[in-house]
Amino acid sequence: MSRPGSAVWFARHESRLAWRDWLAMMTAGRRERLRRVTIAFIAFVIFMHAVAYGMIGRYADAALDTSTLIAITASVLLAWLLMVSQAMESTTRAFYSRSDLDLILASPAAVEKVFAVRIATVAFTMAMMALPLAAPFINVLVARGGWRWLGAYGLIVAMGATATALAVGLTVALFRAIGPQRTRFVAQVVAAVIGAAFVIGLQVAAILSYGTLSRLSVLQSDAMIALAPGPGSVLWWPARAALGDGMALAGVLAASLALLGAAIAIVAPRFGDYAVAAAGTDRSVVARAQRPVAFRQTSPQRALRRKEWTLLQRDPWLMSQTLMQMLYLIPPAVLLWRGFDGGTGAYKLLVPVLVMAAGQLAGGLAWLAISGEDAPDLVATAPVPASFIVRAKVEAVLGVIAIVFAPLVAALAFASPWHALVTSGGIVVATASATAIQLWFRTQGKRSQFRRRQVSSRVATFMEAFSSIGWAATAAVAAASLWLAIAPALMALMVLAGAWFMSPRPRNAW
Amino acid sequence: MTAFAPFALEINALVKSFERPAVDGLDLNVRAGEFYALLGPNGAGKTTTLRMIAGLLRPDSGTIRVAGVDALADPAAAKRVMAWISDEPMIYDKLTPREYLEFVAGLWDVEPTLAEARADELLGWLGLAPHARERCEGFSKGMRQKVALAGALVHDPRVIILDEPLTGLDAGSARQVKSVLRERVDAGGTIIMTTHILEVAERMADRIGVIAHGRLIAEGTLEELRIAAGKGTSAGGHGGASLEDTFLALVAEQAQAA
Numbered sequence: 001m002s003r004p005g006s007a008v009w010f011a012r013h014e015s016r017l018a019w020r021d022w023l024a025m026m027t028a029g030r031r032e033r034l035r036r037v038t039i040a041f042i043a044f045v046i047f048m049h050a051v052a053y054g055m056i057g058r059y060a061d062a063a064l065d066t067s068t069l070i071a072i073t074a075s076v077l078l079a080w081l082l083m084v085s086q087a088m089e090s091t092t093r094a095f096y097s098r099s100d101l102d103l104i105l106a107s108p109a110a111v112e113k114v115f116a117v118r119i120a121t122v123a124f125t126m127a128m129m130a131l132p133l134a135a136p137f138i139n140v141l142v143a144r145g146g147w148r149w150l151g152a153y154g155l156i157v158a159m160g161a162t163a164t165a166l167a168v169g170l171t172v173a174l175f176r177a178i179g180p181q182r183t184r185f186v187a188q189v190v191a192a193v194i195g196a197a198f199v200i201g202l203q204v205a206a207i208l209s210y211g212t213l214s215r216l217s218v219l220q221s222d223a224m225i226a227l228a229p230g231p232g233s234v235l236w237w238p239a240r241a242a243l244g245d246g247m248a249l250a251g252v253l254a255a256s257l258a259l260l261g262a263a264i265a266i267v268a269p270r271f272g273d274y275a276v277a278a279a280g281t282d283r284s285v286v287a288r289a290q291r292p293v294a295f296r297q298t299s300p301q302r303a304l305r306r307k308e309w310t311l312l313q314r315d316p317w318l319m320s321q322t323l324m325q326m327l328y329l330i331p332p333a334v335l336l337w338r339g340f341d342g343g344t345g346a347y348k349l350l351v352p353v354l355v356m357a358a359g360q361l362a363g364g365l366a367w368l369a370i371s372g373e374d375a376p377d378l379v380a381t382a383p384v385p386a387s388f389i390v391r392a393k394v395e396a397v398l399g400v401i402a403i404v405f406a407p408l409v410a411a412l413a414f415a416s417p418w419h420a421l422v423t424s425g426g427i428v429v430a431t432a433s434a435t436a437i438q439l440w441f442r443t444q445g446k447r448s449q450f451r452r453r454q455v456s457s458r459v460a461t462f463m464e465a466f467s468s469i470g471w472a473a474t475a476a477v478a479a480a481s482l483w484l485a486i487a488p489a490l491m492a493l494m495v496l497a498g499a500w501f502m503s504p505r506p507r508n509a510w
Numbered sequence: 511m512t513a514f515a516p517f518a519l520e521i522n523a524l525v526k527s528f529e530r531p532a533v534d535g536l537d538l539n540v541r542a543g544e545f546y547a548l549l550g551p552n553g554a555g556k557t558t559t560l561r562m563i564a565g566l567l568r569p570d571s572g573t574i575r576v577a578g579v580d581a582l583a584d585p586a587a588a589k590r591v592m593a594w595i596s597d598e599p600m601i602y603d604k605l606t607p608r609e610y611l612e613f614v615a616g617l618w619d620v621e622p623t624l625a626e627a628r629a630d631e632l633l634g635w636l637g638l639a640p641h642a643r644e645r646c647e648g649f650s651k652g653m654r655q656k657v658a659l660a661g662a663l664v665h666d667p668r669v670i671i672l673d674e675p676l677t678g679l680d681a682g683s684a685r686q687v688k689s690v691l692r693e694r695v696d697a698g699g700t701i702i703m704t705t706h707i708l709e710v711a712e713r714m715a716d717r718i719g720v721i722a723h724g725r726l727i728a729e730g731t732l733e734e735l736r737i738a739a740g741k742g743t744s745a746g747g748h749g750g751a752s753l754e755d756t757f758l759a760l761v762a763e764q765a766q767a768a
Contacts, residue, residue: 294626296612303613375600378614379617381566
């Protein structure tokens with residue numbers, strides 16, 4: 001038994017909460033689903049091992065040449081940046097979410113111990129989140145290439161530790177530089193940019209150099225190999241650690257744990273002050289309208305549309321959440337821009353990317369407009385039919401999609417009218433499908449729960465993704481042959497039919 | 511035909527069941543221009559009843575007429591003359607009170623010039639004018655409830671339905687809300703309110719209805735309720751049992767009978 005108030009005692013408390021939170025997330029609050037979730041998880045693990053075998057099984061005996069080191073380092077860097085992004089998200093939430101902070105800060109317990117445990121928990125969580133995706137690949141490499149590949153597990157621990165140390169450092173630096181009010185938004189944006197920057201950067205480089213969206217073309221290029229340092233460089237230590245070099249693994253692990261320890265030692269004692277400062281931002285007046293605007297002539301539908309757009313525009317947190325999806329539109333935009341110059345046939349690559357992005361963005365926006373209504377009773381008691389309200393909200397979503405994608409489609413139309421036409425059709429259908437799925441599965445939630453929206457209905461989440469993929473595939477095939485596009489279109493329609501069939505009963509209001 | 515309806519609310523044989531009956535054959539009439547308090551123990555069916563009246567829940571059976579309008583047959587027409595306020599203020603954090611009122615006026619299709627004048631008047635009346643251009647996210651519970659109340663009044667409803675509107679308000683805010691409600695009744699409006707603060711019902715309501723197990727078990731003025739509970743004097747209210755004693759006696763009597 002650990003002594004109450006000790007770091008171990010807090011760690012037990014935190015782990016119990018984390019475990020229950022995870023269970024609730026996986027089972028959507030229904031314990032009877034645990035068996036099904038476990039079976040689905042096992043199936044996922046088996047499937048991932050099969051995927052890993054197909055993808056990297058042949059690299060198990062890879063030699064330590066520069067090309068291999070570049071490929072492994074790039075993969076590690078990509079995963080690490082995603083970890084940093086997630087860790088920043090978690091750290092920002094730890095500062096700003098109130099939950100039990102008031103209780104902890106009001107208690108005579110040594111708060112630095114609590115926050116030391118919380119920072120360590122973030123590092124642990126980052127490593128654990130990477131495991132389900134990384135473990136199948138590592139296991140396949142171990143099975144085919146020998147025990148040396150087990151070092152990759154140690155590397156994951158090191159990545160979690162360094163990512164968390166950097167995320168905590170970045171968030172605190174932002175807190176000090178721009179204050180608690182702005183940090184919440186800026187940290188979210190920085191996290192989104194960090195998470196996407198590496199992939200997008202490689203894609204943009206590949207497009208500019210080779211006219212393709214493939215990232216490998218840059219990494220395996222002669223120029224990159226020529227630029228790479230010698231095999232003895234410290235830069236390759238993570239890759240060497242993954243390949244089972246004991247010295248490199250020990251060095252990387254020691255350095256990363258020391259970095260995390262330093263971050264904890266520096267930040268944990270001040271964490272309470274940051275949390276208190278962050279709490280102050282809730283109470284202060286954060287914005288004031290420039291001048292009173294006269295009430296405008298409107299209709300209920302227009303009032304609803306305007307409200308949705310105003311709320312979206314004013315919520316930086318929601319904006320940053322949708323920014324992730326928008327960032328991935330940069331490479332297609334660059335490809336389009338480059339296409340004007342070179343006149344290549346690369347437009348066909350754009351069609352599915354734009355359609356997929358539209359479907360995904362529409363899903364998020366539709367959840368906000370339809371389920372994320374903060375005053376549901378007010379809207380439901382308005383003297384307009386429910387269908388009017390739904391239509392106005394759907395129009396609000398379509399309006400945003402139109403604003404985001406119209407410039408890209410217009411640019412595409414100049415280069416290739418046919419591809420623009422197919423893309424427009426795909427965007428409309430993908431957007432309508434994602435919105436319809438959100439309508440069928442609507443559940444009442446607060447906008448602040450946007451991050452957890454996927455938890456409320458996993459069926460809806462998967463159906464939304466499959467539908468977007470289906471319409472993207474349809475558009476991609478349709479760009480070449482309309483007849484052949486019938487097959488993926490039918491599959492997308494079947495996904496929609498399945499979603500409708502599985503959706504819960506309509507709401508009880510009248 | 512709503513202009514001369516003598517009753518602001520007519521409920522007949524209203525039934526709503528979830529796992530068990532929540533409202534069980536409720537009959538209730540509230541006169542136009544009346545302040546009506548609906549009391550009952552936890553789980554009695556008060557909120558379910560009000561949510562059905564407001565159009566937020568569909569009854570299993572029964573009828574609801576609001577200001578003479580069949581609310582089940584023509585919900586939009588019934589909602590046009592009604593406002594609903596719950597104990598959780600329904601406002602948007604990222605809008606200012608003024609923008610919120612503009613939005614509500616838009617939903618009720620109120621002419622903009624009229625809505626703007628009413629909004630400014632209400633904001634001043636409720637002491638919100640200095641905060642009219644600040645976003646609601648930093649507002650206290652009392653301020654949020656006052657914004658919600660202003661939203662309910664901006665379309666000038668004839669019937670206002672309130673579910674525990676004073677929960678969590680400080681004394682000053684509670685007095686302001688009560689004063690606004692009283693003035694609405696004096697101006698001819700109808701208020702139907704649930705509350706657990708019996709002093710408020712005792713002081714403000716023209717008539718009080720007591721509901722238990724989804725049925726109306728007693729109704730009338732405080733004096734009439736005292737008599738029904740065997741606690742009153744027919745000579746008048748002064749010196750009689752408090753509403754709390756009367757209410758507890760009525761509920762206990764009903765529980766024994768059940």
